[in-house]
Amino acid sequence: MGDFLSQTSTIEWTDTTWNPVVGCTKVSAGCKHCYAERMAKRLSHVAEAAEKRGGSAGRTHHYLKVINNRGRWNGKVGLVDEAVEDPYRWKSPRMVFVNSMSDLFHEDVPLDFIQRVFRSMNDNPQHTFQILTKRPHLAAQFASQLNWTPNIWMGTSVENALVRHRIADLRKINAHIRFLSLEPLLGPLPRLNLRGIHWAIVGGESGPGARPMDPTWVRQLRDRCRNNNIAFFFKQWGGVNKKSTGRELDGELWDQMPFSFLGESGGTTTLRA
Numbered sequence: 001m002g003d004f005l006s007q008t009s010t011i012e013w014t015d016t017t018w019n020p021v022v023g024c025t026k027v028s029a030g031c032k033h034c035y036a037e038r039m040a041k042r043l044s045h046v047a048e049a050a051e052k053r054g055g056s057a058g059r060t061h062h063y064l065k066v067i068n069n070r071g072r073w074n075g076k077v078g079l080v081d082e083a084v085e086d087p088y089r090w091k092s093p094r095m096v097f098v099n100s101m102s103d104l105f106h107e108d109v110p111l112d113f114i115q116r117v118f119r120s121m122n123d124n125p126q127h128t129f130q131i132l133t134k135r136p137h138l139a140a141q142f143a144s145q146l147n148w149t150p151n152i153w154m155g156t157s158v159e160n161a162l163v164r165h166r167i168a169d170l171r172k173i174n175a176h177i178r179f180l181s182l183e184p185l186l187g188p189l190p191r192l193n194l195r196g197i198h199w200a201i202v203g204g205e206s207g208p209g210a211r212p213m214d215p216t217w218v219r220q221l222r223d224r225c226r227n228n229n230i231a232f233f234f235k236q237w238g239g240v241n242k243k244s245t246g247r248e249l250d251g252e253l254w255d256q257m258p259f260s261f262l263g264e265s266g267g268t269t270t271l272r273a
C-alpha cells in the first residue's frame with residue numbers, strides 16, 4: 001500500500017505533499033468542501049479495510065482518529081511523529097507542500113511539534129517548503145520562535161473579502177517568500193492589498209457542489225498582480241469536471257513562480273513565466 005502522507009502530488013504548483021499533521025476544523029467558507037476531509041474519509045476506509053484483514057494500515061491509521069462516522073472531521077488533529085524526519089530521506093531536491101491534509105497552525109498543534117517540523121525544514125535546504133494556513137494569526141504569534149530559513153515559503157488562503165484580514169497577519173511573518181492562495185475563489189477581491197506579497201495562486205472550486213467563479217474576479221487579480229510585479233499562478237477554472245474547463249486564461253497559461261525559486265537571493269520579486 002502506498003504511503004498517502006508523503007507522496008507525489010497532482011497539485012499544479014508543487015511536487016510532493018508532506019503531512020506531519022492530519023485532521024482539521026473548518027474555519028471559513030473556503031472550508032465547506034474541504035478536499036482534505038474528503039481524502040481523509042477515503043483513507044480512513046483504506047485503513048479500516050487493512051486492519052480488518054489483519055494487515056498494517058501504515059500511516060493511514062492516523063485518519064481513523066480524525067474522521068467521525070459520518071465521514072467528517074471530528075475536530076481532532078493527529079501528530080504524525082514518524083513523518084517529521086521524511087525530508088532527510090528524500091534524495092532529489094523538491095518543492096514540498098506542507099500539510100495538505102491539515103493546517104500546521106491548527107489551534108491544537110503544540111509549538112514544540114511545529115518547532116520540530118521547522119527543524120526538519122531548516123536542516124534540508126535542498127528542498128523548498130510551502131506552508132499554507134487559514135490561521136496566520138497563530139503563525140504570526142509563533143513566528144519569533146521559529147527559524148525562517150529561505151527555503152520556507154509561508155502562505156495564507158483568502159477565498160473572499162471576509163477573510164482579507166489574514167493578509168495583514170501573514171505580512172508580520174518574516175518568511176523569504178509570502179504567498180496567497182486565492183482558492184477556491186468565492187467572491188471578488190478587486191482592491192486587494194498586495195504589499196509584502198510575492199506570489200498569488202488563483203483557482204476555482206472543483207468537484208461535487210463546486211461554487212462558481214466569475215472570470216472577471218480572476219482577470220482583476222491577474223491585472224493587479226501584473227501591475228504590482230507579483231508572480232501570478234492560475235491553477236484552474238474548476239467546476240464539476242475540472243479537466244474540461246482547463247486552466248487557460250485569455251488563451252494563456254499563467255505558471256509564474258517567485259524569483260527565489262530559481263535560487264536567486266534578494267528582496268525583490270521578478271517573474272518566471
Ligand code: SF4
Nearest residue numbers: 024025026031034134
Ligand atoms: S483549514 Fe484547510 S484543511 Fe482545515 S478544514 Fe479548512 S480547508 Fe480543510
